[in-house]
Amino acid sequence: MRASLALTAAIYAAGLAAWSGWCAVADAGRPRVLSGALVVLECALVLHGALGAVALIAGSVPAEPAVYGGYLVASVVLIPAVAAGAADRGSRWDHVILAIGCVATAAVALRMLAIADA
Amino acid sequence: MREPRPGPLRALLVAYRILAVAALARSGAQLATRASAAPLAYGLSAFAGAVYLTAAIALAAQGPAARRVALVACSTELAGVLGVGTLSLAIPDAFGDQSVWSQFGAGYGFAPLVLPPLGLWWLTSTLAPRWPSSDRCG
Numbered sequence: 382m383r384a385s386l387a388l389t390a391a392i393y394a395a396g397l398a399a400w401s402g403w404c405a406v407a408d409a410g411r412p413r414v415l416s417g418a419l420v421v422l423e424c425a426l427v428l429h430g431a432l433g434a435v436a437l438i439a440g441s442v443p444a445e446p447a448v449y450g451g452y453l454v455a456s457v458v459l460i461p462a463v464a465a466g467a468a469d470r471g472s473r474w475d476h477v478i479l480a481i482g483c484v485a486t487a488a489v490a491l492r493m494l495a496i497a498d499a
Numbered sequence: 500m501r502e503p504r505p506g507p508l509r510a511l512l513v514a515y516r517i518l519a520v521a522a523l524a525r526s527g528a529q530l531a532t533r534a535s536a537a538p539l540a541y542g543l544s545a546f547a548g549a550v551y552l553t554a555a556i557a558l559a560a561q562g563p564a565a566r567r568v569a570l571v572a573c574s575t576e577l578a579g580v581l582g583v584g585t586l587s588l589a590i591p592d593a594f595g596d597q598s599v600w601s602q603f604g605a606g607y608g609f610a611p612l613v614l615p616p617l618g619l620w621w622l623t624s625t626l627a628p629r630w631p632s633s634d635r636c637g
Contacts, residue, residue, distance in 0.1 A: 447528040474506025
């Protein structure tokens with residue numbers, strides 16, 4: 382379940398990055414649905430992080446537990462950290478910042494998948 | 500009250516901070532758990548992370564000294580990613596494992612290759628004019 386959740390989160394984050402990128406190109410204000418979609422992504426990442434932490438505590442150790450733990454923490458804090466810097470504005474560059482955060486989140490989710498499978 | 504940072508700089512800072520944390524955290528974990536496996540690669544990654552952090556701090560700060568530090572940091576990054584990237588392709592076993600700069604930063608979505616030119620572009624494009632414009636001289 383963790384693997385499919387990580388893959389779903391990676392694809393979803395990539396989609397949100399594309400959407401944010403489009404908003405930046407169009408220089409439109411931030412749609413409320415995009416903010417909602419970011420919250421959904423964060424919920425999925427928190428759930429995945431909780432499942433991963435439980436698995437680590439239970440002894441289901443991936444190839445690099447320290448790196449995996451780091452990625453788990455990074456996946457949970459990335460979106461709030463990035464969104465905080467672009468929260469109250471809806472400018473072109475705020476959407477660029479959101480897109481960067483979503484791309485990084487997708488990369489982290491894919492890295493976790495790779496480590497878990499190794 | 501402090502002037503808000505321009506949008507391109509904010510985006511650049513976010514990218515630099517993410518890359519700095521990623522490089523420092525990963526190399527820190529690698530050095531802590533298996534430093535003897537590839538000390539050069541992990542050491543290079545830690546150095547790269549430190550340079551990214553320096554660049555992020557210097558770009559965020561204001562003043563000529565901070566600008567000089569940012570210029571040196573961005574130039575070091577560019578030289579590092581080009582040098583290590585070329586070496587890692589020419590002699591694949593030279594480093595023992597992948598570093599941040601190996602294969603021109605392919606492991607980090609080529610962000611290490613893209614960010615330094617953007618940082619240098621920002622630094623040069625925001626330079627204050629050194630001389631008065633010609634219409635004021637005549």
